[in-house]
Amino acid sequence: MIRFGLVGCGSIGERHAKHIADNPEAELVSVYDIKPARKNALEKKYNLSPTLSLAELVNQKEIDIISVCTPNGNHFSTALLALEAGKHVLIEKPMTINKLDAERLIYSSLKNNKQIFVVKQNRFNPPVQYLKNMMQQQRLGKIYFVVVDCFWNRNKEYYLNSDWKGKRNEDGGTLFTQFSHFIDIPYYLFGDIDLESISGVIKNVCHEGLIEFEDTGAFTFKFVSGALGSFNYTTASYKQNMEGSITVFAEHATIKIGGQYLNTLEYQKTNGFDNFEIIDSNPANDYGFYQGSMSNHDKIIANVVDALLGKGQIMTNAVEGMKVVEIIERMYSTAKVIS
Numbered sequence: 655m656i657r658f659g660l661v662g663c664g665s666i667g668e669r670h671a672k673h674i675a676d677n678p679e680a681e682l683v684s685v686y687d688i689k690p691a692r693k694n695a696l697e698k699k700y701n702l703s704p705t706l707s708l709a710e711l712v713n714q715k716e717i718d719i720i721s722v723c724t725p726n727g728n729h730f731s732t733a734l735l736a737l738e739a740g741k742h743v744l745i746e747k748p749m750t751i752n753k754l755d756a757e758r759l760i761y762s763s764l765k766n767n768k769q770i771f772v773v774k775q776n777r778f779n780p781p782v783q784y785l786k787n788m789m790q791q792q793r794l795g796k797i798y799f800v801v802v803d804c805f806w807n808r809n810k811e812y813y814l815n816s817d818w819k820g821k822r823n824e825d826g827g828t829l830f831t832q833f834s835h836f837i838d839i840p841y842y843l844f845g846d847i848d849l850e851s852i853s854g855v856i857k858n859v860c861h862e863g864l865i866e867f868e869d870t871g872a873f874t875f876k877f878v879s880g881a882l883g884s885f886n887y888t889t890a891s892y893k894q895n896m897e898g899s900i901t902v903f904a905e906h907a908t909i910k911i912g913g914q915y916l917n918t919l920e921y922q923k924t925n926g927f928d929n930f931e932i933i934d935s936n937p938a939n940d941y942g943f944y945q946g947s948m949s950n951h952d953k954i955i956a957n958v959v960d961a962l963l964g965k966g967q968i969m970t971n972a973v974e975g976m977k978v979v980e981i982i983e984r985m986y987s988t989a990k991v992i993s
């Protein structure tokens with residue numbers, strides 16, 4: 655049995671709590687949130703003893719691992735406190751909002767002999783796993799070009815209803831909060847990105863006064879393998895999310911995965927390894943207007959349990975979490991800001 659503590663009882667924290675409670679090999683022991691009403695609601699729902707402070711939570715002897723579900727800018731301090739108290743940590747994406755903090759967490763985890771898990775649940779999506787398997791079996795041949803297009807809508811209410819989204823120190827930027835999965839998946843599938851090759855432009859096109867950074871960007875880059883990459887994103891799509899996709903042009907296939915959560919196979923032309931199962935389970939009319947969520951957080955909790963019980967390996971480890979932070983940091987530091 656793996657016993658969880660949870661910090662941050664907002665929308666994603668509630669999802670963690672549900673899947674911890676649903677997993678027969680996991681137990682939710684305690685939760686904490688700076689907003690007492692949110693903490694009390696989860697304590698009541700799961701019949702938990704009240705916890706009065708973060709220090710009290712991380713020092714509870716029976717807890718093995720702390721789920722960190724606080725705003726991005728708080729991940730570092732909460733995870734560090736938990737690691738230093740001798741707990742493993744499961745950190746929501748992004749791991750941190752700068753590379754130095756991610757390194758400090760890795761240092762602490764090694765020093766304290768504890769594990770860091772990072773939440774990148776889209777890795778479990780069937781089209782992503784299909785592409786991963788094809789890459790591992792070297793079926794795609796040489797990778798030529800990878801195109802990532804993220805066209806979402808984030809309206810005024812979205813930002814006005816949050817006390818941290820849109821704020822540089824707590825959110826970090828659109829690439830951290832909206833599109834970090836779309837950086838993680840190309841990295842997971844096609845390997846390291848040559849940081850020196852990244853170049854791009856960013857601009858706040860229609861969220862002036864609402865967010866402290868860009869809402870739109872266009873980047874080109876090169877993978878270490880030599881493949882070219884292009885990354886276009888915006889939260890200015892009219893009225894609703896339009897697309898989130900990754901297309902790979904390779905020697906033996908052209909494949910596009912999309913849907914709002916990279917959960918559909920939009921296009922495939924392959925040298926004999928088409929996947930009809932995924933096509934059948936994800937009808938094409940979902941394209942661009944997917945409203946639900948393949949949250950996969952149940953698989954995240956199951957992976958934590960399996961890894962800590964010695965039955966599996968960590969799906970997204972600390973170094974991978976840090977790599978994504980490093981890539982985003984590099985994108986921001988090299989981008990030309992258009993006013």
Ligand SMILES: NC(=O)c1ccc[n+]([C@@H]2O[C@H](COP(=O)([O-])OP(=O)(O)OC[C@H]3O[C@@H](n4cnc5c(N)ncnc54)[C@H](O)[C@@H]3O)[C@@H](O)[C@H]2O)c1
Nearest residue numbers: 662663664665666667687688689692723724725726746747
């Ligand atoms: N994996 C995913 O696809 C996914 C989806 C949404 C959000 N997230 C991530 O999950 C995290 C939380 O996002 P959310 O949408 O649930 O936000 P939210 O605002 O709904 O919840 C955050 C909660 O943390 C609490 N909090 C803030 N500071 C705290 C502190 N110092 N100590 C304890 N509690 C504190 C807030 O009171 C709030 O209840 C973010 O890092 C976000 O990027 C991941």
